[in-house]
Amino acid sequence: xxxxxxxxxxxxxxxxxxxxxxxxxxxxxxxxxxxxxxxxxxxxxxxxxxxxxxxxxxxxxxxxxxxxxxxxxxxxxxxxxxxxxxxxxxxxxxxxxxxxxxxxxxxxxxxxxxxxxxxxxxxxxxxxxxxxxxxxxxxxxxxxxxxxxxxxxxxxxxxxxxxxxxxxxxxxxxxxxxxxxxxxxxxxxxxxxxxxxxxxxxxxxxxxxxxxxxxxxxxxxxxxxxxxxxxxxxxxxxxxxxxxxxxxxxxxxxxxxxxxxxxxxxxxxxxxxxxxxxxxxxxxxxxxxxxxxxxxxxxxxxxxxxxxxxxxxxxxxxxxxxxxxxxxxxxxxxxxxxxxxxxxxxxxxxxxxxxxxxxxxxxxxxxxxxxxxxxxxxxxxxxxxxxxxxxxxxxxxxxxxxxxxxxxxxxxxxxxxxxxxxxxxxxxxxxxxxxxxxxxxxxxxxxxxxxxxxxxxxxxxxxxxxxxxxxxxxxxxxxxxxxxxxxxxxxxxxxxxxxxxxxxxxxxxxxxxxxxxxxx
Amino acid sequence: xxxxxxxxxxxxxxxxxxxxxxxxxxxxxxxxxxxxxxxxxxxxxxxxxxxxxxxxxxxxxxxxxxxxxxxxxxxxxxxxxxxxxxxxxxxxxxxxxxxxxxxxxxxxxxxxxxxxxxxxxxxxxxxxxxxxxxxxxxxxxxxxxxxxxxxxxxxxxxxxxxxxxxxxxxxxxxxxxxxxxxxxxxxxxxxxxxxxxxxxxxxxxxxxxxxxxxxxxxxxxxxxxxxxxxxxxxxxxxxxxxxxxxxxxxxxxxxxxxxxxxxxxxxxxxxxxxxxxxxxxxxxxxxxxxxxxxxxxxxxxxxxxxxxxxxxxxxxxxxxxxxxxxxxxxxxxxxxx
Numbered sequence: 001x002x003x004x005x006x007x008x009x010x011x012x013x014x015x016x017x018x019x020x021x022x023x024x025x026x027x028x029x030x031x032x033x034x035x036x037x038x039x040x041x042x043x044x045x046x047x048x049x050x051x052x053x054x055x056x057x058x059x060x061x062x063x064x065x066x067x068x069x070x071x072x073x074x075x076x077x078x079x080x081x082x083x084x085x086x087x088x089x090x091x092x093x094x095x096x097x098x099x100x101x102x103x104x105x106x107x108x109x110x111x112x113x114x115x116x117x118x119x120x121x122x123x124x125x126x127x128x129x130x131x132x133x134x135x136x137x138x139x140x141x142x143x144x145x146x147x148x149x150x151x152x153x154x155x156x157x158x159x160x161x162x163x164x165x166x167x168x169x170x171x172x173x174x175x176x177x178x179x180x181x182x183x184x185x186x187x188x189x190x191x192x193x194x195x196x197x198x199x200x201x202x203x204x205x206x207x208x209x210x211x212x213x214x215x216x217x218x219x220x221x222x223x224x225x226x227x228x229x230x231x232x233x234x235x236x237x238x239x240x241x242x243x244x245x246x247x248x249x250x251x252x253x254x255x256x257x258x259x260x261x262x263x264x265x266x267x268x269x270x271x272x273x274x275x276x277x278x279x280x281x282x283x284x285x286x287x288x289x290x291x292x293x294x295x296x297x298x299x300x301x302x303x304x305x306x307x308x309x310x311x312x313x314x315x316x317x318x319x320x321x322x323x324x325x326x327x328x329x330x331x332x333x334x335x336x337x338x339x340x341x342x343x344x345x346x347x348x349x350x351x352x353x354x355x356x357x358x359x360x361x362x363x364x365x366x367x368x369x370x371x372x373x374x375x376x377x378x379x380x381x382x383x384x385x386x387x388x389x390x391x392x393x394x395x396x397x398x399x400x401x402x403x404x405x406x407x408x409x410x411x412x413x414x415x416x417x418x419x420x421x422x423x424x425x426x427x428x429x430x431x432x433x434x435x436x437x438x439x440x441x442x443x444x445x446x447x448x449x450x451x452x453x454x455x456x457x458x459x460x461x462x463x464x465x466x467x468x469x470x471x472x473x474x475x476x477x478x479x480x481x482x483x484x485x486x487x488x489x490x491x492x493x494x495x496x497x498x499x500x501x502x503x504x505x506x507x508x509x510x511x512x513x514x515x516x517x518x519x520x
Numbered sequence: 521x522x523x524x525x526x527x528x529x530x531x532x533x534x535x536x537x538x539x540x541x542x543x544x545x546x547x548x549x550x551x552x553x554x555x556x557x558x559x560x561x562x563x564x565x566x567x568x569x570x571x572x573x574x575x576x577x578x579x580x581x582x583x584x585x586x587x588x589x590x591x592x593x594x595x596x597x598x599x600x601x602x603x604x605x606x607x608x609x610x611x612x613x614x615x616x617x618x619x620x621x622x623x624x625x626x627x628x629x630x631x632x633x634x635x636x637x638x639x640x641x642x643x644x645x646x647x648x649x650x651x652x653x654x655x656x657x658x659x660x661x662x663x664x665x666x667x668x669x670x671x672x673x674x675x676x677x678x679x680x681x682x683x684x685x686x687x688x689x690x691x692x693x694x695x696x697x698x699x700x701x702x703x704x705x706x707x708x709x710x711x712x713x714x715x716x717x718x719x720x721x722x723x724x725x726x727x728x729x730x731x732x733x734x735x736x737x738x739x740x741x742x743x744x745x746x747x748x749x750x751x752x753x754x755x756x757x758x759x760x761x762x763x764x765x766x767x768x769x770x771x772x773x774x775x776x777x778x779x780x781x782x783x784x785x786x787x788x789x790x791x792x793x794x795x796x797x798x799x800x801x802x803x804x805x806x807x808x809x810x811x812x813x814x815x816x817x818x819x820x821x822x823x824x825x826x827x828x829x830x831x832x833x834x835x836x837x838x839x840x841x842x843x844x845x846x847x848x849x850x851x852x853x854x855x856x857x
Contacts, residue, residue, distance in 0.1 A: 003579060003808070004813070004817050007578045274566070278562065327573055
């Protein structure tokens, strides 16, 4: 056995203190759902981790009612600085329980612990810290004096970054003074349940955040509920379209963060070794389950062979396997259904004449796996060049001039992200100007920061998350359209009497936890 | 650019092979300027990623032994004496007296005038370029600054080789490199390489120290690595250990990438030696991971990989004892030299 077959270095799942069953989190308590109970499994082993409650329309109704009550009685009346204290508290608790959250996410989602530990969970904490800072500074959000919260936000999130997407949704909504009913994805609700425990630990007032689990029908009941003021969705363009249709004609505000088919553009003067890393990170990070993944590699024709050769060599060093092993680079595909979709589209790629190359990986017996795959000789007309595969599959297309690169990059109904690799700054800026994508990375890829707005052009959605812009999705100006909008849900202003502020000190439970940690 | 009379360079084999028969400074410069750039953020991100590998149990045991086997145990002090060198050699021969299974280090690395004492102290254990035993490496060419005439540098080298040095660790002229006189740097390496030849035709191995801390930019490190390889380096080495920063993981990764590209191009394997600043086992294991995942684990032999270090060895021995016995001992359970 060679050195490169590193001895197993598994993170222990024993750190988790999971229940065998989880209910819905409504009004600060775990309650039973009215629908059937369903299991959440580990995609790496297909073993059942826990069972979850399914929320039906009445459960959703109960959750929205709780959110409404707490919005009107508590949260919207609370001062921004006090809301901020709760958010800071949540952020600190996420950090304190980071190892546990990282293990749970890897177990439930199938993504490697290296990513949950180094990317997902630190970003979750960062998101809460960032928006905690905004809570008492909303008048500087660019919406004029005293911007107003919207009311109850209905949020539906995907399975690719379960806890991170939850943070992207909840942190700005709460900072802006809204209350929330959120539905995690059916296959990845486990960390949302742990997050509910953190909310209890933080003594967040009941009803400010409610979590309902279940399939698509639960999400549908939530976004179509008559008493929500805001709908925020991250997921596929197909579902996004349905939601947009159902929200049309209502007064609900809507943000959608949908699919993508990003171009990662590599010029011949790119910093070559870093570009290879960027290509790998762009499409094989999180098994390619990333809406902003660089799934189309646009490479300048004169360096195509060299890039592909180096890329293949690099891919052969990736380790696929146990998500809990600290040396795993590529984890499991999240579900059997997703694996099927990736397989189908990859087969179509071959049928349409693209050349397929797959990294030589040992596929475990159980679970859902797909080895990193590259398609060369792809033409822009191929389905694998147009449709979002949402898996570890890269389609390589060539170009000869910057103009051709821009034309090919923009030739997609999507427009979420793009990458540019060149050592020439002027070209970088000129290209960024002409690419129709919401996020553009230059000489890097898949980098996220709470202060940076994120969102799409065209069918990749509308609205922005992150940064000051992310607040605008959960606020409205009180000055500019004061005459038009005075519905009951928006009547409560920041001038209302303040209630129920958290104590300045940490809550008791948290104090105890800290002491215990010190005693160790 | 003017149409000057082209400056011919010493016809080093590798450079002639790559750049053509009429080897000129201009051809060398065009090659070095044509290398793809290095993105500092991306390089450091990759190095940080490699640092997160978790090396446990059997892999850790192998790694610790490999660190010892590839160690150039170093003493480069103005205060060195024949006595301290004998002590250094004793440590190199028997790193851990409590465990005879402990491998020996690859070489001792000393100043040129200390070579005779090292050779004498090693006695029959002197590998003298062979596969078994311990090599004697000498720093030369007005180490560490390199500020001397070529004649002095060559004399320095020849003297160390004549005294029995198996390996020469030379420094490049960083001043010349930074002012763009690539031809001068190149010719000096070629000349020192010639000075490594012994009367019997055998050659002392040449390690070329780039002193990356003074080159400052990653682009410079990449150019200097190519230059040194083209001029005939057997090993490229990061630092003298006398300038901060000495070896870093990103710099080592970058130099390994150049070595990998040279191998892709020619099939030839160049050695790599990070030196200075690597003090803990944990750190050293990260370097091994970087080697294995960049050029391949074939490189993890004393012929192609060395650590230049003085205090690293004792930390590795402590970790090794911990793996063997299950508990940590302490600094008093490993020997000072």
